[in-house]
Amino acid sequence: MISSAVARGRPKRNSGQPVGIQTVETALDVLGIITQEGSAIGLSELSRRTGLIPSKLHRYLVTLVRYGVVKQSISSGMYDLGPTALRIGLAALNRHDAIGSAQEVVSALAANTGCSVGLYVWTELGPTLVRLEIGAYLPTVLRVGTALPLIHSATGRVFLAHLPASETARLLRKERADAKADGLDFPTVQEIAEMSQAIRNSEIYWTRDAIIPATVAVVPILRKAGDPLCSIVAILPRGRSGDSQKARIAEQLQAARDLLQKEIGFDIADDELASPAAQRRVRELQGRLEGLAQVRQESGKP
Template sequence: MPPQRAGIQSVEVGFSLLQVLSTSPGPLMLRDLAAAAGMSAAKAHRYLVSFQRLGLVAQDSGTTRYDLGPAALKLGLAALSRLDSVKLARQLMPALMAQTGQTLALAVWGNQGPTLVHWEESPQAVTVNLRLGDVMPLLSSATGLCFTAFSHPRLTAGAKSPGRLALLVKDELARNQKLARKDVPASMAELTALLDEVRLRGMARAVNTLLPGVAGFCAPVFDADGHLALGMVALGSLATFDPEWDGTVARPLAAAARQLSSDLGFKQG
């Protein structure tokens, strides 16, 4: 444990008021704000006067309710502008690998589709022939299905003005039809049903469709605006990989993705 350093207790106590406001669905009356922060109304009022002077808190003159002020907004936006989602995700990888024992990767949306930008291979895992910079197929990989299911609605195949994702999906569907593949979607109806399941499960899974004998999961990570920031991937040989939705790989992967989304400012609806 790092050594305890001396601080200013009153700052820490007063910060509890800001924490309550940050998690409240709307402005609060003084008595409710104080009660939620675990202090008397008189004590809370003294802190709120100072916070108002600093712009961290604002009070509506009509309702007398308190809410976060413009200075709090500036601090939040500054923090979000400095966030590096991939850097934060990489910090979670060692613990996640210890839990799953599987190879892990991170993917972001690139010019040609979901692209692997970080790779950590488990020493116990069977080597998978993938490399950094590889673009994952949209319909036969867990990564591709994750990005297809959770990307911004305007990018979906049914949009009036198809974006890059919709065009890539259309091309891949056509290839699957030409190859007469039965293990991946070959029609929009099949794809829609599969994407509905991905959204219902909260993550994507692929078994034997990307590579023979290989399974994988991809869990979405969302930013503060609710947009897909990256995908957290776990994959490995079916000899050691647990492909169950509630198994030893899926559960910790989903938990890590939820934690990272929260760190990026995403609030679960």
């Protein structure tokens, strides 16, 4: 909740910190609550959460909507993050060197395998798509900026397995409450723990039990244990998910993981990177990346 002094427009008195522009701070507090909600929120609930009276809150929302930071649903009147907020978030991610490298790797993986390949990062909304390279087959429409559920998506389950429980608890409670309200089954705490342990024990998480009606493979890119930088998901084309095809794609995903985790300083066991097969996979992927960079340079693309 926004403090009463802030709600009345008076500067906060906090020794050691300069006084800023109070209306901007209040607008950012409103935006922060919308972000934390994880889904659209109505005016009355937002008023309750912020402590601002609806008429005053509405004026802030009008400005935020005008600049595209927030959007309002025409049908429901509820408020959610807008396109400008998405552009700001993606721009911030692109300035992260490791995420930039991961996006390059996604392009190489799609070219190498023919799969559609997506890059997801963890945000307050959950696993969020930041890059998608469409390959030979994509059975559904995926949009950059879309957040996935934890339990009912393959990528969500991988983040759930590798993140600390404190990071995922809020979204998991919400998904459980939504399932109960809709009369749907939801896994028990023990079932979730067993599933998460199985995922952690696997280098790559393979499943057909996902939002996308296809065989998918998800590999986490770890900064350290319990701290995934991102996850890469490969969506296999129809008729190309046999054992031999899956083995080839697994090699590519492992090479991508090794390349990125080495770049960000993850302590990979020496014998994992020293094997000739692992070195060959990494060299092959690096060669593809260099080829893509050369093509962009010759075409004048950034």
